[in-house]
Every structure is written in structure tokens, then in C-alpha cells.
Amino acid sequence: MKLTKILMCALAVGAMIFATGQAQAKSTLVIDGNLYVPITVKGTFTYVDSKGKISTRTATSKQIISQLGYAKGIILAIGPGADVYAINNGVVITNLSLGGYFHVTMSDTLDTSTGDFPTTKGTYSEVGVVTLDFASDRDLEFLDDNTFAFNLTGTYTYNESDSAVVSDLYKQSSKFSSKNLGGLSYVSDVDEIMPVSGSASGSASGSGVTY
Amino acid sequence: MRPKVVAIILLAGLAAVTGIYLIKHQGAPPPAAAPIAITEAKSTTPHMAPPIANVPPSAPAPAPVAAAPVVTNTLTPEQRQAAIDAETDRLQQWSMNDDPQSLSNILADLSSPEKEIRDAAIDAAEQFGNTNAIPVLKKLAANDGDPEEKAALLEAAHFLSLPSIFDADQSITPAEREARRQARMQKNAGNQNSPAPPNQ
Numbered sequence: 001m002k003l004t005k006i007l008m009c010a011l012a013v014g015a016m017i018f019a020t021g022q023a024q025a026k027s028t029l030v031i032d033g034n035l036y037v038p039i040t041v042k043g044t045f046t047y048v049d050s051k052g053k054i055s056t057r058t059a060t061s062k063q064i065i066s067q068l069g070y071a072k073g074i075i076l077a078i079g080p081g082a083d084v085y086a087i088n089n090g091v092v093i094t095n096l097s098l099g100g101y102f103h104v105t106m107s108d109t110l111d112t113s114t115g116d117f118p119t120t121k122g123t124y125s126e127v128g129v130v131t132l133d134f135a136s137d138r139d140l141e142f143l144d145d146n147t148f149a150f151n152l153t154g155t156y157t158y159n160e161s162d163s164a165v166v167s168d169l170y171k172q173s174s175k176f177s178s179k180n181l182g183g184l185s186y187v188s189d190v191d192e193i194m195p196v197s198g199s200a201s202g203s204a205s206g207s208g209v210t211y
Numbered sequence: 212m213r214p215k216v217v218a219i220i221l222l223a224g225l226a227a228v229t230g231i232y233l234i235k236h237q238g239a240p241p242p243a244a245a246p247i248a249i250t251e252a253k254s255t256t257p258h259m260a261p262p263i264a265n266v267p268p269s270a271p272a273p274a275p276v277a278a279a280p281v282v283t284n285t286l287t288p289e290q291r292q293a294a295i296d297a298e299t300d301r302l303q304q305w306s307m308n309d310d311p312q313s314l315s316n317i318l319a320d321l322s323s324p325e326k327e328i329r330d331a332a333i334d335a336a337e338q339f340g341n342t343n344a345i346p347v348l349k350k351l352a353a354n355d356g357d358p359e360e361k362a363a364l365l366e367a368a369h370f371l372s373l374p375s376i377f378d379a380d381q382s383i384t385p386a387e388r389e390a391r392r393q394a395r396m397q398k399n400a401g402n403q404n405s406p407a408p409p410n411q
Contacts, residue, residue: 040334040338043376057373058370063375073304
């Protein structure tokens with residue numbers, strides 16, 4: 001065997017080890033047997049600026065986290081009970097829904113499934129109407145009682161695939177998407193109730209989910 | 212070449228590659244960033260994108276985007292999906308950071324051969340919120356043959372070009388804002404306590 005072929009073999013083995021390691025990296029999104037699906041939210045706000053002109057500004061979930069006073073690196077995720085959580089590297093920081101800050105309410109209109117989960121692997125899909133309510137000062141009734149608040153509504157799609165359950169554990173993959181959200185918002189810096197459009201999405205996958 | 216020499220060279224090669232692998236993964240914070248080209252046995256034509264040149268002037272320059280290490284070993288569909296999921300998880304985390312390396316990682320993934328990763332990278336670029344991503348997004352859009360993805364890239368560039376709502380200057384003093392807030396809260400409290408209208 002020529003030297004170059006030998007080295008190529010060695011490199012191929014190394015590349016396989018590398019790729020497998022990448023693929024099998026442990027997910028930090030399965031916490032205490034529950035899959036947390038990170039969500040990203042973005043919004044575009046329209047208001048009348050100090051010069052009397054219609055102006056457009058934006059906000060992201062990163063800024064929402066910042067508004068709540070959390071450090072960089074913390075992410076928003078939907079977890080058990082469809083509540084919204086602040087999580088960081090496999091640790092739940094707080095339940096924002098329980099605290100009255102953030103609610104995501106999905107109302108399932110149509111759904112379909114395949115397979116025979118939990119005996120076999122299965123898939124589940126649903127579409128419906130979702131509402132995202134956020135209030136930095138926990139007043140979801142009156143937006144303008146908060147420093148920052150919004151209420152967004154629109155349609156969504158949710159897709160889930162599950163492996164067969166073995167020893168009460170299975171692998172779950174979830175994907176959520178909602179475009180063309182619309183609603184009202186308030187930011188104290190602007191001090192007006194403003195229309196807002198936006199979108200929200202998220203996906204996650206992890207093994208070791210408890211059935 | 213003698214079999215002993217062949218064996219020694221093979222072992223040395225394996226040791227070197229394993230060593231590199233271990234160094235790369237030991238205590239490394241979020242794994243480094245070049246996009247992963249995940250090739251299944253039935254490979255499709257890879258998505259071609261121009262090289263990325265991202266240099267944020269306002270922040271320390273991110274590490275240059277390395278050429279994607281094209282891993283051409285055969286993966287099962289499950290392994291491929293696992294690699295995609297792992298990368299989208301990392302993108303999610305990078306998007307919440309503020310450092311040049313995270314931005315560099317996100318921009319590199321905009322050219323991933325995997326559509327799922329590219330889509331996640333567009334979202335991550337928006338969330339990261341650095342205007343230095345705009346020229347990269349526009350450049351990729353100009354060379355993208357997929358109209359849907361092109362639109363997403365341009366939309367992301369436009370989103371990043373808009374100022375944040377939290378930077379809105381309405382020329383209201385903090386005292387004025389607080390006074391208005393108090394007035395509103397009183398009004399809202401009044402509305403809440405007012406008797407319900409009689410049923411029709």
C-alpha cells in the first residue's frame with residue numbers, strides 16, 4: 001500500500017470519528033426528561049415619531065430577554081405545560097408563564113398523526129391559532145401598564161416526530177412555526193399603543209424524553 | 212513497503228487524527244464553527260454560496276470564516292438529522308450571544324449545504340442583531356437561485372437595517388414618561404373597577 005493511501009485511510013477514520021462526535025453531541029434541551037423547544041420571536045413596530053412621521057422599529061426575543069433583566073446567552077423555550085421558560089445550557093432559569101410575563105397559547109384546529117406511538121415511532125402535525133402575550137411588568141390586561149408588552153395572534157404549524165418508547169424513554173423532535181402574526185404592543189420609550197407584526201418559530205430534538 | 216512500516220504509519224496517522232479530535236472537544240465551549248457538510252449516501256448537489264467576508268467594524272473582528280470541512284463519510288438519515296439538529300441548537304445559542312466569534316459562526320452557516328441549517332442561520336442572524344451581517348445576507352441573496360430563500364435573506368437584511376424599538380427617541384423626559392404611566396395606570400384601574408355594563 002502506498003504511503004498516501006495509508007494516510008488517506010487514517011484521515012477518513014478520523015473524519016468519521018469527528019462527524020459522529022458532532023452528530024451525537026448531547027442535547028442541552030432535554031431537561032429532567034422534558035424537551036424544551038427554543039423559540040425566537042421577532043416583531044416590527046410602527047408608530048408616529050417625534051417629527052410626526054410613521055416610523056418602523058424592530059424587536060427580537062434576545063431583546064425581550066434583555067428587557068426582563070436576564071444575562072446574555074439565556075434563551076426562551078417552550079417546555080412542560082406549554083409554558084414559556086428562560087433556560088441556559090441545560091438549566092431552567094425560570095418559568096416565565098408562571099411568573100405572569102409570557103404566555104404562548106396554541107389552539108389546535110386540525111391535526112393528524114401517523115404510526116403507532118408509543119409502540120412504534122410516530123409523527124404528529126397540527127395547525128391552529130396561536131396567541132403570544134408578553135408583559136414586562138406582568139400586566140397582560142393593560143399593555144400600557146408595562147415597560148414593554150405585546151399581544152400577537154396568528155396561525156401556526158406544529159410538527160413532531162417521536163421514536164418508539166423504550167424503557168419509558170424516547171427521542172422527540174419538534175418544530176413550531178408561525179408567520180404573519182399581528183397585534184398590538186406598547187413600549188414606554190415610545191409611549192404609544194402601536195400595531196406590531198411579526199413571526200415566531202422554534203425547533204428542537206433530543207433523546208431521553210420521559211414518556 | 213514492509214508491513215511493519217505500513218502498520219506504524221497507519222497507527223501514527225490514527226493517533227494524530229484522534230489527538231486532533233480530542234483537543235478540539237476537550238473543554239471547548241460552544242464547538243467551533245465552520246459549517247458542517249453532511250453527506251448522505253444519496254447525496255444531492257450541494258448548495259453553492261460565495262465565500263463570506265464578514266468584518267464587523269464596530270466590534271473586534273471575528274475570526275475569519277474557515278473553509279467548510281467537508282466530511283464526506285456516509286451517514287444514515289438519522290445521523291444526518293442528528294448533525295443538523297446539533298448545529299441548529301448551536302445556532303440558537305450563538306444568536307443569543309454578542310461576541311464576534313458567534314457572529315462569524317452564524318454567517319458561516321448561512322452557506323451550509325443543508326437548507327435546514329441555512330434557514331436557522333438566517334433566523335440566528337436576525338436575532339443576533341448586528342448590522343455587519345447585512346452585506347453578507349445581501350451577497351448571498353444575489354447568488355441564491357431559490358426564490359424563497361432569496362426573499363428570506365433579503366427580509367433578514369431589511370429587518371437588521373431597521374433600528375430597535377428600544378432605541379426610539381421620542382424626546383420624552385423620564386419624568387414625563389413616569390407621569391403619563393401613573394395617569395394611565397389610574398385610568399386603567401378605574402376601568403377595571405367600573406361596574407360591568409348591564410346585559411342587553
